[in-house]
Amino acid sequence: xxxxxxxxxxxxxxxxxxxxxxxxxxxxxxxxxxxxxxxxxxxxxxxxxxxxxxxxxxxxxxxxxxxxxxxxxxxxxxxxxxxxxxxxxxxxxxxxxxxxxxxxxxxxxxxxxxxxxxxxxxxxxxxxxxxxxxxxxxxxxxxxxxxxxxxxxxxxxxxxxxxxxxxxxxxxx
Numbered sequence: 001x002x003x004x005x006x007x008x009x010x011x012x013x014x015x016x017x018x019x020x021x022x023x024x025x026x027x028x029x030x031x032x033x034x035x036x037x038x039x040x041x042x043x044x045x046x047x048x049x050x051x052x053x054x055x056x057x058x059x060x061x062x063x064x065x066x067x068x069x070x071x072x073x074x075x076x077x078x079x080x081x082x083x084x085x086x087x088x089x090x091x092x093x094x095x096x097x098x099x100x101x102x103x104x105x106x107x108x109x110x111x112x113x114x115x116x117x118x119x120x121x122x123x124x125x126x127x128x129x130x131x132x133x134x135x136x137x138x139x140x141x142x143x144x145x146x147x148x149x150x151x152x153x154x155x156x157x158x159x160x161x162x163x164x165x166x167x168x169x170x171x172x173x
Contacts, residue, residue: 089108
């Protein structure tokens with residue numbers, strides 16, 4: 001039998017897939033509260049992160065940041081590097097949406113390190129690309145190129161375009 005928090009979590013995921021972000025936020029919030037009451041701290045933190053993503057998609061960047069703050073420490077205590085990296089990535093995305101670029105880059109870089117520890121090359125590549133995009137947007141072109149090279153090297157199965165880009169970026173080194 002599934003618990004009430006499990007049901008809220010599943011309904012929240014369905015609402016998110018249907019792009020009903022405000023509904024997803026409420027359902028993830030109810031799931032997080034239920035998990036907290038039931039002492040399932042990791043699941044509560046995961047629901048906070050799901051809520052953060054839904055809030056960001058709903059255009060509520062500050063609320064998204066508030067929802068994700070501190071969840072990385074919960075995952076760190078459990079030595080769950082993958083979810084800790086995802087929590088930091090969610091915080092970084094919210095910071096980026098708030099135009100707090102230096103803080104976002106710092107969080108993306110921490111997330112990349114954690115994804116590396118967790119053996120998650122594709123996730124590492126994704127956050128490194130996000131960091132590179134911010135550097136490019138803020139005029140730090142050389143830093144952006146180096147970040148992009150790192151993200152391409154981290155990608156476990158690069159696509160055709162990524163292999164070509166990797167070839168051309170070799171000449172910048």
